[in-house]
Amino acid sequence: MRRQHAAALTALALLAAACGGATNEQAAGGGTFTYAISADPGVLDPAMGVLSVTNTVLSFAYDTLVATGADGKLVPALAEKWTVEPDNVTFTLRKNVTCSDGSPLTPSDVAENVNHIADPATKSPIYGVLLPTGMKAEADDAAGTVTLSMPEPFSFILETTRDLFIVCGKGVKDRSLLAHATSGSGPYQLTEAAPSDHYTFKVRRDYTWGPEGSTAKDLPETVVLKVVPNEQTAANLLVAGSLNGGSFVGPDRSRLEADPRIVKQAIPQGNGQFFYHQGDDRPAHDPAVRKALTQAVDLKELAGIASSGTGKPPTGLVLDPAPCPGDTITGHVPAYDAAAAAAALDAAGWRKGADGVRVKDGERLTLRLLYATTRGAGVQAAAEYLAKAWHEAGAEVKLNGQIDTKLSESLTATQDWDVAWVPITVTLPTQLVGFLSGPAAPKGANFAHLDNKRYESLVAKAGKLPSEQGCPLWLQAESALFEDADLVPVVANTVLQAGKGATYELRGGLFAPTTIRLTEGG
Template sequence: MKLTTLGIQGSCLALAAAALTACGGASNGGGGAGVVDGGTFTYGLSSDLGGLDPQMGAGTSLFAVTQFAYDPLLSVDGRTGEIKSALAKSWQVNGRSVTLTLADGITCSDGTRLTASDVAKNLGFVADPKNKSPFLGTFLPVGAKAKGDDTTRVVTLTLARPAPFVLNGLSGLPIVCPRGMADRSSLRTATAGTGPYKLIQAAPGDHYTYAIRDGYTWGPNGATTATRGLPKTVVIKVVENASTAANLLLSGGLNGAQIVGPDAERLEKSGLYAAKTPILAGEQWYNERAGRATGDPKVRKALTQALDLGQLQKVFTSGRGTAATTLAANEPVACRGDSVSRALPAHDPQAAGALLDQAGWVKGSDGRRTKDGRPLRLTFIYQNNNGTGGDAAAELAVRQWKAIGVEATAHSQNETTLTNTIFGTGNWDVAWAAVNVNTPDQLVPFLSGPAAPQGNNFAGISDPDYDAAVKSAMAIPGTAGCRDWLAAESGLIAKADVVPFAGTVVRTFGKGARFETPGELVPTSIRMLAR
């Protein structure tokens, strides 16, 4: 999971997020160049990481970089959805008991061996609500308890209640080595993982440098660092401006970067390699906390009806997008179907105005709405990495709200700032923050439960109908419960608690290298190409 603003392209928060972060990556271009060992792979990110602790952030940038130094217990085949090995070489689910047997010879970047007890401590850390990990309820079911047997190398996870996609969740949860668990503060600027690379230099706001680890043999589905073509060094470079990143790709200053908008069209025409990943790109949320105008369901529905979502989708994606169909949209999608199209409130500015009248927001002679002398003013935030299309779509939304008497001020924020705003300060009314996951249960903490900062529910949604629908769906194993999950999503969308309005295919361009992007760039898939 991850926020793609954030994400939680997350789960693939992201808030991003998500963020919080798996899908199949197709590609084009790249030519027929052979692969070469060694070399440096330089990857551009549109936002700084804001701290490196892999279990305490759900933003897309952090989740992407986490993959280099940390491993999860399991992996998911991006094309088939089949559960594959990672740290665990075998696994079994028996009712509410999950057992995972660790692969042999797993070592941390400091040379220590990873034990089953170490893994159990990781799961216990995330499971403890006091630690406020955004992965609780997303990648690890609430109430789960873990224990490890170091002799058999078996980790046993006992669930408090049914969790139909528990293995998918574990594929997104990075495991921290003992040194990092003992000193969490060290994880802000250093890494302590079992991953294929180790951080050797951190210059926040500018770059992060990783070195390959020899002897790594427990990667996703058996991937190793002995594979020909892997880079010896990886440099993650912060490049916030999309045009600058595109120019660096063309000149060879970057080997990879995710680019959207007109710059992406320019790169595609140049013939650069591109790995493609479908995501939910446009997703609108309302701050439903007490004291906010958007806490009123009539106001939320009015603001939604005021928008021409079809037009907004075209502008936001620069004409390359599609209508959203589900909230859990990352490939491999666990529950296929359409929970969105029939549930979205129809575009109807006149009905929107009538709803605002009913809510007590009356339009004055100047065309602006007030209630008890207070103007209807909204703070509208969105992430700055959607190119010119994102800025144009935000301007369009502001104009359409103004047409019904609502004054909205749009603020473009980078991922770190936006994540802090929605999860921390709470100083917002409307946010565009796409949470990308591949199973619907991973969304539950974002759509219910404790509001931020106590939980992931950054919008403060409270819907008994959704909670009841989730309880029913959770009791049905795997995809057999998809009909119930999609119905639960539709209920929230019909009430305008969340408004998914655009899907798209994001392109991660490469020069001098090729790679796969099932949700995030897979480090062990990188191949440096002969010039």
């Protein structure tokens, strides 16, 4: 099965749930909503958007076929209804939907989006992740329908379309227009792009086709997404009233939570965990070494450090509320036992040298630990904690902190790492398969060179079943990864969504722009 190379698993670091707590006094449409994003989104073509910050920006200008409703269930968006078969789903589109250039949205537009991403020449990093490998689209403009089909039955075939932004209008014919502009049917249109500084959107007052009957009537006239890499700076701007919203995971989170003027909600952000590079020339290619290194770490203590005490014990890889609820972790991860870890490394042929570093066949046990510096002080402290634990076990650890975009390159292209702290935030188990199996990087998205036959066998079976029937197999597949210490789950993170002078929601991993309301007295 073909899977396109993806820039990094951080491609799937999407937020979900809601930021509630609306005040009683709400202003009618007008004004400006300013929201902090932590990094520049880069190219704005939805077919190439892999970072969470990119998807946040895109969510203002682009609609999806289905959306997540206030209760967490799928609701109509661009599609007013659909019929689902094991290997296909047919959507009937809403009538009178227009693109930002005034042209009507057609089923052919939708089909072109899907087929463009699936075209090998596109080299789309979301192919095989957000768009299932092998999916094709066929439009019937006269009937107002578009059918997305797979070569064989596929779990969650409907749910996958929730994350697919639909380009329409001029952008369909000329994708080069989308590098720093937008061409969608969403409630906002990008009017100014100042990379690494800000992105300005203007509302489309003719927007009447939002999920659950939402329109642009009460939306702010302008949205400014301001690039603020430093979280402390973002918190200061929010308190001062220069920002209306932002997300916070570091030490500034506690002071915002204590501020009665701030509307806030802690929501799931996904897992913190680390992967072992299993290339043939890496120490962690040996499963005994992976398990020993895992046993050398007190994961409970590490979880508190990584999340600054705000996280929860993880139960799986898919963001809550998971489509397949269940605990895939408990009892499947090697337990903390420093003595057993040392004995296992001895048995694997790694003996301590005079300086305390283990050596095998003349090679020192060296671990290059890769992590993102933009993930907050907790991740930095977690990396230092891992380095200390593995140093005590006899490894030489070299820390390599990088910004997200550079980390993506290191994960997949240069491959200059042995252990990587990589966040996972996905809403469907199918979105993980391309990263956890298949061709290894740089030829594929399998950046850690995983080769877990039990996982591959289970997902192959699960993927052909309807979602609910396949859930037991999806859960078993995750547990197989942990049993082999292919990756080590540490903590289920939460993020503080904080607002001042405004309320808004994030639903199903995406910012929901139709929920923004400016409030008085902020």
